[in-house]
Amino acid sequence: xxxxxxxxxxxxxxxxxxxxxxxxxxxxxxxxxxxxxxxxxxxxxxxxxxxxxxxxxxxxxxxxxxxxxxxxxxxxxxxxxxxxxxxxxxxxxxxxxxxxxxxxxxxxxxxxxxxxxxxxxxxxxxxxxxxxxxxxxxxxxxxxxxxxxxxxxxxxxxxxxxxxxxxxxxxxxxxxxxxxxxxxxxxxxxxxxxxxxxxxxxxxxxxxxxxxxxxxxxxxxxxxxxxxxxxxxxxxxxxxxxxxxxxxxxxxxxxxxxxxxxxxxxxxxxxxxxxxxxxxxxxxxxxxxxxxxxxxxxxxxxxxxxxxxxxxxxxxxxxxxxxxx
Numbered sequence: 001x002x003x004x005x006x007x008x009x010x011x012x013x014x015x016x017x018x019x020x021x022x023x024x025x026x027x028x029x030x031x032x033x034x035x036x037x038x039x040x041x042x043x044x045x046x047x048x049x050x051x052x053x054x055x056x057x058x059x060x061x062x063x064x065x066x067x068x069x070x071x072x073x074x075x076x077x078x079x080x081x082x083x084x085x086x087x088x089x090x091x092x093x094x095x096x097x098x099x100x101x102x103x104x105x106x107x108x109x110x111x112x113x114x115x116x117x118x119x120x121x122x123x124x125x126x127x128x129x130x131x132x133x134x135x136x137x138x139x140x141x142x143x144x145x146x147x148x149x150x151x152x153x154x155x156x157x158x159x160x161x162x163x164x165x166x167x168x169x170x171x172x173x174x175x176x177x178x179x180x181x182x183x184x185x186x187x188x189x190x191x192x193x194x195x196x197x198x199x200x201x202x203x204x205x206x207x208x209x210x211x212x213x214x215x216x217x218x219x220x221x222x223x224x225x226x227x228x229x230x231x232x233x234x235x236x237x238x239x240x241x242x243x244x245x246x247x248x249x250x251x252x253x254x255x256x257x258x259x260x261x262x263x264x265x266x267x268x269x270x271x272x273x274x275x276x277x278x279x280x281x282x283x284x285x286x287x288x289x290x291x292x293x294x295x296x297x298x299x300x301x302x303x304x305x306x307x308x309x310x311x312x313x314x315x316x317x318x319x320x321x322x323x324x325x
Contacts, residue, residue, distance in 0.1 A: 040079025101309035159193035209291030
């Protein structure tokens with residue numbers, strides 16, 4: 001009996017050692033070939049630019065090509081599902097953004113469960129949305145805009161890049177937090193919404209900072225606030241919404257995930273490289289040009305962010321009765 005128990009313990013110890021050795025081997029051998037990084041939106045915008053910055057870094061550091069593949073469609077669901085169904089060997093990854101936390105409540109039926117079916121690698125950047133108005137709007141501050149909106153319920157048009165887009169749900173969140181009644185006007189992307197905002201067809205919009213920064217600096221649009229908890233270096237004189245609306249925080253974020261069951265050693269290796277990139281002054285400066293702030297953290301930190309954001313936006317979507325066709 002003692003001999004049998006000793007053999008069992010020896011075999012168990014051997015198995016643990018073998019597993020550790022396998023993890024080390026996976027990490028050392030990875031990547032064995034080019035790595036596809038799927039961006040589930042069209043080229044341009046924070047997600048795409050983030051992917052290209054990080055892919056350049058990883059390619060230079062890990063000795064294999066990390067290349068971007070844009071697979072837009074169905075509110076990011078097409079590209080997301082393609083990665084989830086890929087082999088869990090670290091050679092197909094997904095640039096994931098705020099849509100990943102919005103879509104579970106927005107779409108009635110998805111072929112995947114994002115939280116269950118991916119392994120978080122690491123968050124990369126947090127990008128503010130900019131609340132801006134046409135200069136003809138008489139409000140020059142957020143309190144003035146709230147007062148103006150309450151005096152004109154339903155008469156102020158709020159543009160967004162589409163039903164259920166991050167800009168849309170952030171706008172609905174603003175309405176909930178302020179008790180205002182704005183009429184949502186969805187567009188096929190942020191660019192046409194900004195065009196109509198400049199033209200006066202709509203009065204207010206929330207967009208990625210980089211989309212509108214040039215128009216704000218030229219005077220074509222008036223910036224009222226950014227949606228992040230802290231001000232942005234790109235527009236240091238523009239206040240945050242939380243300076244007027246306590247606890248308001250509604251930024252977009254971008255990170256990297258892999259299919260579930262990807263070996264932990266690969267996840268750890270990629271996370272370490274992302275952390276190194278986000279500490280590099282040149283990389284930080286490139287993200288600052290987007291109006292973004294680097295968002296380093298562990299895989300567990302990123303997983304918590306995804307879960308928290310999914311719960312938060314689910315409440316907003318249900319309360320605002322946001323639906324997609």
